[in-house]
Structure formats: C-alpha cells, structure tokens
Amino acid sequence: MTLGEALAAARGRIDRLDARLLLQFATGCSHSDLLVRPETPVFAPALAQYLEWVERRAAGEPFAYLVGEAEFRGRVFQVSPDVLIPRPETELLIELALQRLQAWPVGRPPRIVDLGTGSGIAAISLALECPQAEVVAVDLSPGALAVARNNAGRLGACVDFRAGSWFAPLAGECFDLIVSNPPYIAAGDPHLALNGLPFEPQLALTDQDQGGNGLACIREIVAGAAEYLQPAGWLLFEHGYDQGAASRNLLTAAGFKAAQTHPDLAGIDRVSVGHR
Numbered sequence: 001m002t003l004g005e006a007l008a009a010a011r012g013r014i015d016r017l018d019a020r021l022l023l024q025f026a027t028g029c030s031h032s033d034l035l036v037r038p039e040t041p042v043f044a045p046a047l048a049q050y051l052e053w054v055e056r057r058a059a060g061e062p063f064a065y066l067v068g069e070a071e072f073r074g075r076v077f078q079v080s081p082d083v084l085i086p087r088p089e090t091e092l093l094i095e096l097a098l099q100r101l102q103a104w105p106v107g108r109p110p111r112i113v114d115l116g117t118g119s120g121i122a123a124i125s126l127a128l129e130c131p132q133a134e135v136v137a138v139d140l141s142p143g144a145l146a147v148a149r150n151n152a153g154r155l156g157a158c159v160d161f162r163a164g165s166w167f168a169p170l171a172g173e174c175f176d177l178i179v180s181n182p183p184y185i186a187a188g189d190p191h192l193a194l195n196g197l198p199f200e201p202q203l204a205l206t207d208q209d210q211g212g213n214g215l216a217c218i219r220e221i222v223a224g225a226a227e228y229l230q231p232a233g234w235l236l237f238e239h240g241y242d243q244g245a246a247s248r249n250l251l252t253a254a255g256f257k258a259a260q261t262h263p264d265l266a267g268i269d270r271v272s273v274g275h276r
C-alpha cells in the first residue's frame with residue numbers, strides 16, 4: 001500500500017487531519033512527503049501500526065493515547081491512559097500562576113505545589129518557566145506519577161514528586177502558591193460519555209467516589225489550603241463552566257480574600273483564585 005492509499009483507507013472513518021498525523025507518526029514521513037510523493041510504499045510494520053490506530057481512533061480512542069504524546073504550552077508531554085490528556089484551558093491556570101510569580105520579591109525562592117499533577121503539565125511548565133521556584137507535585141496515582149517523573153526528566157524540569165492524596169504528603173510544609181486541576185465533573189454528567197472521556201482516568205475527571213456533585217475535591221482543596229500557604233500565599237484551581245460562583249463562595253467561607261474567577265479563551269469561567 002502507498003502513502004496515498006493509506007490515507008484513502010481512513011477516509012470517511014476518521015477525521016482527515018487525524019489520519020494524516022497518524023500516518024506521519026507511523027511512517028516518520030512529513031506532511032510534504034505525503035503531498036509530493038503519495039506513491040511511496042508504506043512498509044508493513046508501519047502500515048500495520050497505522051491501520052491499528054485508525055481502527056482504535058474510529059472506535060473513539062483519543063489521538064494522544066494512540067501516539068502516546070500531547071502538546072502543552074509548546075512542549076511535548078508523554079501521556080498514557082493513567083493521565084488526563086492536557087487541555088488548552090489549563091494554560092490559564094499556568095498564566096495566572098506566572099503572573100503572581102513575576103512580582104516575586106527577590107531573596108527567597110517561591111515554593112509551589114501542584115495537587116493532582118497527572119502528567120505533570122502544571123508543575124513542569126511552572127518549574128521551566130519560573131526556574132527560581134521550588135516545585136512540588138502530588139498525585140494519588142502511582143501510574144500518573146511515573147508518567148509525570150518521566151516527563152520532568154525528558155523536559156529537564158526539577159520537580160519534587162510525592163505520592164498521596166492532596167495535602168497528605170505535605171505535612172508541616174508551607175507554599176506560596178497552590179495550583180490544581182482537580183477532578184470536577186459530577187458523577188452522571190453526560191459529558192463523561194463523550195469526546196473520548198471514557199478512555200481517560202475517571203479518578204482525574206470526576207469526584208464520584210467522594211460524593212459526586214463535581215465540587216467534592218475542590219471543597220477538600222479549598223478547606224485544606226490555608227494550613228499549607230504562607231500568609232500572603234495564593235490558591236489557584238481549575239473548575240467547570242458552572243462552578244465559578246460555588247468556588248468563590250468556598251474560598252470566601254474558608255477565609256480567602258479577593259476570591260475571583262477568570263474566564264478561559266472561550267469566555268468560560270475556568271480558574272478561581274483566592275489570596276490568603
């Protein structure tokens with residue numbers, strides 16, 4: 001089979017762009033190879049890989065899990081079904097954290113913790129973009145921590161990874177910034193059945209094990225944060241489109257000042273912030 005025939009074999013079954021990129025990943029060919037030399041034969045192992053990926057993609061498996069990587073803020077992160085696939089919305093969490101780090105008084109390195117780090121995108125991006133910071137990252141899932149450690153190593157980020165639930169591995173420590181992209185989809189939300197979400201770790205998406213209204217983990221993080229924050233520290237967390245008001249209420253009830261919600265690029269409430 002040739003490159004052109006391989007692309008044609010996926011037509012009507014999966015998205016055209018996905019087909020092209022899967023063929024590029026499987027063969028190592030570039031986009032221009034596909035355009036200029038469609039008659040190039042595809043060798044058997046690459047063809048078998050590509051056709052398997054097309055089947056799995058047609059069955060709804062996310063592209064990132066097929067090729068084992070995804071981009072976030074211009075860096076390539078390895079992903080596996082142990083971790084959530086990076087979402088562009090999460091860039092807002094990083095931007096808001098970096099804004100607070102910019103004004104950092106010299107003298108003492110800022111300390112940051114990322115709760116529920118998953119593939120490590122937040123912790124690693126912050127460690128690389130604010131090199132003076134000391135960054136700790138926590139996750140309950142040993143599989144996720146293995147992926148995150150591997151990403152930190154590959155990208156050259158210095159992050160101290162800890163296994164455990166939220167604040168459990170942080171006893172007696174204090175941070176300037178706590179960031180988190182916790183599971184915030186309510187149990188039974190129809191979104192959990194769409195867009196490849198059934199392939200992603202439910203532990204990272206929904207709080208169904210903790211009560212399931214979507215706010216259980218956020219509530220736990222907000223309630224615990226003050227004890228682990230410096231007097232002028234910040235808590236920043238991602239949440240769902242309809243959780244802004246509830247998040248601000250939780251922040252205010254926990255004694256945070258200036259509780260504020262920031263919209264993502266689509267104009268949707270996405271990250272809430274509180275100042276201790």
Ligand code: GLN
Pocket residue numbers: 084087089181182183184185197204205206238
């Ligand atoms: N934003 C993700 C989604 O809607 C959910 C991420 C999360 O639960 N932390 O698919």
